Amino acid sequence: MSAARKSNRVAAPRAKTAKTTLSDVRRQHGVIRDILRIAKSAGAEDAEVYVDEVLDDLTRFANNAIHQNVSENGITVSLRTVADGRTARVTTNRLDENSLRAAVDSSLSLAASQPKDTQLLALPRKQRYRAVQRFSKHTAAITPEDRARAVRRACDLAIQRGQIAAGIFSTGESQTVMGNSRGLLAAYRETHAEFSITMQEAPAASWAKSNAGDVREFDPQQLAARASEKAHLAADAKEIPTGKYTVILEPAAALDFVGFLFYDFAATALADKRSCFNERMGKALFGKNITIADDVYHPLQLGAPFDGEGIPRQRVLLVDRGVPKNLVYSRRAAKIARKSPTGHGFPLPNEYGEAPMNLVFSGGDSSVEQMIASTDRGLLVTRIWYIREVDPYEKIMTGMTRDGLFLVEKGKVTSAVRNFRFNQSLLEALRNVEMLGPAIRATGEEAFEMVMPAMKIHNFNFSEVTKF
Amino acid sequence: MWDLATHSLDVAKLRGARYADVRVMHLRQRDLTTKNGQIGTLAQSESIGLGIRVLANGAWGFASTDRLTRDGVAACAAHAVAIGKASALAKRHDATMVDEQAFVDSWQSPFVKDPFEIPLESQLALLLAADAEMRRVKGVTLTETDMQFRKIDSWFASSIGSRIHQRKVISGCGIVATSFQGDEIQKRSYPNSFGGQHALAGYELIESLNLLQHAPVIAEEAAALHAAAQCPQRNGTLILGGSQLGLQIHESVGHPIELDRVLGEEANFAGTSFLTLDKLNHLRYGSDIVNVVADARIEHGPGLGSFAYDDEGVPAQCTDIIKDGQFRGYLSNRETAKLIGLQRSSGTMRTESWNRLPIIRMTNISLRPGTWEHDDLIADTDDGIFMETNKSWSIDDRRYQFQFSTEIGWEIKGGKKVRMLKNPSYGGITTEFWNSCDAVCSAKHWTLWGTPNCGKGQPMQTMGTGHGASPARFRNIQIGAAFSEQ
Numbered sequence: 001m002s003a004a005r006k007s008n009r010v011a012a013p014r015a016k017t018a019k020t021t022l023s024d025v026r027r028q029h030g031v032i033r034d035i036l037r038i039a040k041s042a043g044a045e046d047a048e049v050y051v052d053e054v055l056d057d058l059t060r061f062a063n064n065a066i067h068q069n070v071s072e073n074g075i076t077v078s079l080r081t082v083a084d085g086r087t088a089r090v091t092t093n094r095l096d097e098n099s100l101r102a103a104v105d106s107s108l109s110l111a112a113s114q115p116k117d118t119q120l121l122a123l124p125r126k127q128r129y130r131a132v133q134r135f136s137k138h139t140a141a142i143t144p145e146d147r148a149r150a151v152r153r154a155c156d157l158a159i160q161r162g163q164i165a166a167g168i169f170s171t172g173e174s175q176t177v178m179g180n181s182r183g184l185l186a187a188y189r190e191t192h193a194e195f196s197i198t199m200q201e202a203p204a205a206s207w208a209k210s211n212a213g214d215v216r217e218f219d220p221q222q223l224a225a226r227a228s229e230k231a232h233l234a235a236d237a238k239e240i241p242t243g244k245y246t247v248i249l250e251p252a253a254a255l256d257f258v259g260f261l262f263y264d265f266a267a268t269a270l271a272d273k274r275s276c277f278n279e280r281m282g283k284a285l286f287g288k289n290i291t292i293a294d295d296v297y298h299p300l301q302l303g304a305p306f307d308g309e310g311i312p313r314q315r316v317l318l319v320d321r322g323v324p325k326n327l328v329y330s331r332r333a334a335k336i337a338r339k340s341p342t343g344h345g346f347p348l349p350n351e352y353g354e355a356p357m358n359l360v361f362s363g364g365d366s367s368v369e370q371m372i373a374s375t376d377r378g379l380l381v382t383r384i385w386y387i388r389e390v391d392p393y394e395k396i397m398t399g400m401t402r403d404g405l406f407l408v409e410k411g412k413v414t415s416a417v418r419n420f421r422f423n424q425s426l427l428e429a430l431r432n433v434e435m436l437g438p439a440i441r442a443t444g445e446e447a448f449e450m451v452m453p454a455m456k457i458h459n460f461n462f463s464e465v466t467k468f
Numbered sequence: 469m470w471d472l473a474t475h476s477l478d479v480a481k482l483r484g485a486r487y488a489d490v491r492v493m494h495l496r497q498r499d500l501t502t503k504n505g506q507i508g509t510l511a512q513s514e515s516i517g518l519g520i521r522v523l524a525n526g527a528w529g530f531a532s533t534d535r536l537t538r539d540g541v542a543a544c545a546a547h548a549v550a551i552g553k554a555s556a557l558a559k560r561h562d563a564t565m566v567d568e569q570a571f572v573d574s575w576q577s578p579f580v581k582d583p584f585e586i587p588l589e590s591q592l593a594l595l596l597a598a599d600a601e602m603r604r605v606k607g608v609t610l611t612e613t614d615m616q617f618r619k620i621d622s623w624f625a626s627s628i629g630s631r632i633h634q635r636k637v638i639s640g641c642g643i644v645a646t647s648f649q650g651d652e653i654q655k656r657s658y659p660n661s662f663g664g665q666h667a668l669a670g671y672e673l674i675e676s677l678n679l680l681q682h683a684p685v686i687a688e689e690a691a692a693l694h695a696a697a698q699c700p701q702r703n704g705t706l707i708l709g710g711s712q713l714g715l716q717i718h719e720s721v722g723h724p725i726e727l728d729r730v731l732g733e734e735a736n737f738a739g740t741s742f743l744t745l746d747k748l749n750h751l752r753y754g755s756d757i758v759n760v761v762a763d764a765r766i767e768h769g770p771g772l773g774s775f776a777y778d779d780e781g782v783p784a785q786c787t788d789i790i791k792d793g794q795f796r797g798y799l800s801n802r803e804t805a806k807l808i809g810l811q812r813s814s815g816t817m818r819t820e821s822w823n824r825l826p827i828i829r830m831t832n833i834s835l836r837p838g839t840w841e842h843d844d845l846i847a848d849t850d851d852g853i854f855m856e857t858n859k860s861w862s863i864d865d866r867r868y869q870f871q872f873s874t875e876i877g878w879e880i881k882g883g884k885k886v887r888m889l890k891n892p893s894y895g896g897i898t899t900e901f902w903n904s905c906d907a908v909c910s911a912k913h914w915t916l917w918g919t920p921n922c923g924k925g926q927p928m929q930t931m932g933t934g935h936g937a938s939p940a941r942f943r944n945i946q947i948g949a950a951f952s953e954q
Contacts (some may be wrong), residue, residue, distance in 0.1 A: 056927065058927055059554075059555070060926055061558065062732050062733040062736070063560070063731070063732050063733070064560055065558055065559050065560040065561075066528075066555040066557075066558040067563075067733055068528060068530070068733075068825055068827075069527075069528060069529050069552070069554065070530040070551070070824075070825050070927070071530065071531040071547055071551055072532050072823045072927070073531075073532065073534070073535075074532070074534045076515070078513075087510075088511065088512075089509075089510070089511040089512075090511065090513065091511070091512070091514070091515075092513065092514050092515070093515050093516060093534045094514065094516060106512055107512075110512060111510070113587070113588035113589045113592060114507050114588075114592055115507070115596075117506065143554070144529075144550065144554035145554045145557065148555060148558050149557060151558045152557055155558060164732065164735075166733070166735035166736040167736040168737075168926050170926075170927075196736055196737075197736065198735050198736040200735060272503070272504075272610045272646075273609045273610060273653070274646060274648070278648065349507065349508065349510055349511070350508060351501050351503040351508025351509060385864070386862040386863055387862070388860040388861060388862045389860055390873050390891075390950045390951070391891070391951075392653045393652055394651070396950070398860065398862050398871055398873075398950060399862055400862065400863075400864040400865065400869070402739075402864070402865050403865075419864060421862070421864075421869060421871060421895070423871075423949065423950050445737065461952070463949050463952045464871070464895060464946075464949060466864045466866075467742070467868045467897065468864075468866060
């Protein structure tokens with residue numbers, strides 16, 4: 001399972017056609033000013049405006065060829081008016097003055113149709129934000145031809161090895177500019193890139209994926225080689241009995257499993273009594289080796305330094321050595337709890353309040369190889385899939401392993417095994433973590449990207465086996 | 469709109485596209501929610517733009533734009549062609565499609581009351597009244613309600629000469645009562661979980677659901693579940709309520725019959741399918757009484773999968789999927805139909821919006837009604853469990869092994885529902901499950917359920933699908949596994 005030696009990073013874009021680029025931020029400031037002026041003249045006491053712009057491209061391949069290849073370009077304006085203790089949101093991508101006037105009128109009309117909200121807060125005033133630089137010119141300059149060539153190389157590797165490749169290579173850029181009638185102004189732009197590949201060697205498959213703000217931070221061919229090697233190892237899977245096993249979750253599998261915790265850290269979720277941390281804050285809930293923070297400024301994270309209300313995001317220590325210590329707060333939740341807002345609120349109005357979106361799990365110093373070497377009998381899990389919550393308070397999750405499940409015996413990977421279904425309490429699993437790997441920017445398909453280590457966990461409950 | 473659509477097709481042709489189709493779409497949406505007696509979300513949105521798909525140098529390209537000017541759509545069309553030519557750098561063969569006729573038509577989904585014309589005050593008043601009814605029940609700790617309305621106009625044009633305008637009006641709503649007590653969170657939803665019931669209909673759908681009548685019932689059940697017995701773990705007889713059976717159809721029939729999955733086009737994300745081509749017309753999918761169709765025609769009902777034409781310009785059709793238990797058909801588009809030697813696409817290409825590529829999606833995948841009266845089915849069951857309203861769903865990436873849990877269960881003894889059960893769940897292997905079906909209730913108990921949130925594709929698209937079902941009975945099913953060894 002070693003990485004390929006030859007590097008094929010997509011470092012030098014070979015652009016041959018003029019590319020569309022994001023609008024100048026100053027121009028979007030002008031759009032915001034115009035809308036605020038319209039809102040004021042229409043009778044709004046206050047107003048808030050977002051201008052979101054995306055330029056996203058995605059090349060998709062299967063059966064060793066590109067079969068879908070798409071490009072998206074759009075600007076959306078989302079505005080919220082406040083009048084007489086009432087608020088409502090209207091979103092449109094029609095940017096002519098008449099349409100924007102109609103959007104403002106709709107927002108005021110929607111707002112007026114509801115009872116007065118006595119807890120509605122005044123819009124925040126001007127804020128100071130920590131600067132983040134998450135825009136890569138190299139990534140923004142990638143062309144469809146660049147992506148096609150990288151895909152071609154990955155598919156050629158599959159063909160050489162008698163395998164079938166499927167996956168995506170996406171690159172894009174986005175920008176959010178926000179302002180309100182009380183002088184708040186915030187702007188953020190980023191680039192993003194992702195390569196994901198499944199190599200199929202009938203009847204098995206394996207998978208590798210990477211996601212970053214800068215396309216130069218991963219090597220598609222290296223990911224292809226890793227998936228290819230693991231697919232070959234997975235090809236002759238045998239069935240073993242269900243039961244409790246020690247598992248080694250690679251970072252993507254750990255992410256997609258524990259990623260389901262994120263909303264439980266919302267103060268509003270606790271107030272609504274739907275968080276698994278209800279009546280458990282301050283108690284030793286996980287192992288002492290579990291520390292979790294939310295930190296948008298972490299170098300492996302992406303995201304704006306402000307939330308949906310324009311409040312600066314703060315780093316929040318959520319779990320300290322196994323003990324849930326802090327929650328995240330929107331302005332409203334903070335006022336109710338007599339706390340300070342942490343910069344994790346969603347755009348208003350909404351019923352969910354807030355959530356930490358930039359989780360960082362503290363890692364350890366054990367490599368996956370060391371975890372394997374220390375395991376007498378267990379399972380190495382590449383990826384898990386279709387994860388759903390069975391019990392929201394005990395946080396019992398179900399899901400399937402996928403794309404490479406391997407039996408570990410006496411410190412070595414000895415064979416591939418058929419995929420299992422798990423029914424496992426997440427709380428219990430985080431009490432049973434024996435070893436942690438270094439935390440990396442992990443990416444899966446079920447949770448958003450987080451900084452996550454590989455984990456070795458004992459007594460992981462597998463209840464059913466499937467046919468492959 | 470036709471001028472912009474035609475202009476983009478002309479530009480694509482000039483730039484070298486052999487085939488092109490274009491969708492101009494205008495989407496309007498209203499979202500209302502309440503929580504614990506207060507307004508949660510109050511929002512309206514609209515989006516308008518153009519997406520063009522082209523075949524250039526034998527490969528596909530797609531580009532979208534919200535710049536609806538002649539220059540804007542021309543640039544978008546040229547970009548799509550450039551992308552198609554880039555795709556050709558990594559092609560193995562030229563993409564081809566089965567033939568289809570050109571259609572010029574205009575169609576609007578039937579509705580009685582335009583939900584956007586109903587005063588917002590009365591919509592909110594209904595939600596707040598239902599919310600209040602639930603909060604009156606002791607033990608309920610969280611109440612939530614929601615309504616969603618959409619109006620979608622699409623103008624489809626293709627280089628073979630089709631010009632099709634369609635307007636769809638979609639309505640949906642649901643209510644949920646949650647109870648936290650001790651170390652348990654229990655909840656009940658009506659008329660379905662995860663957003664309620666959704667249909668290709670107007671506000672008359674909302675009025676037909678009698679939210680105020682059902683609100684106290686589900687609230688009482690949510691509170692009562694704490695004291696209910698735990699669902700046992702065993703193999704036994706299972707009766708599924710219609711909405712849960714609808715989701716069972718979605719996951720264990722609807723997804724595996726998607727021909728793009730079967731042919732490996734979704735292998736990296738949504739997965740593949742156990743329904744390999746050799747199984748068509750050879751696999752015994754279910755027992756003799758299992759008959760499933762994919763029916764996009766409005767005659768099937770106001771489902772989220774009903775339309776007049778798909779987003780490739782192919783007319784809505786009814787396709788046998790399982791007939792008398794035998795596997796008979798896939799969901800296809802013009803390209804995959806050609807790949808497996810079919811004469812025509814089954815008309816299932818659908819797109820979420822103007823900025824997404826149409827892909828193969830479920831239409832209305834429905835289990836035909838059987839002959840049983842609901843009360844007779846219960847009376848005929850000596851020992852079993854009735855489960856209703858989905859709580860969680862999960863299935864492997866080839867759609868063999870699944871596990872579902874529901875909000876509530878009822879133990880049946882001697883032909884009667886005798887007690888409430890909490891935390892019900894069941895699981896199995898798809899074909900074993902459908903072959904164990906021995907009773908399906910009649911058309912009187914059949915509902916065309918709407919699933920508004922089916923995710924597929926990269927970039928991700930959310931699509932509404934329809935699933936007609938009436939309660940049905942299954943024998944020797946593995947029950948209770950979700951809570952095994954916990």
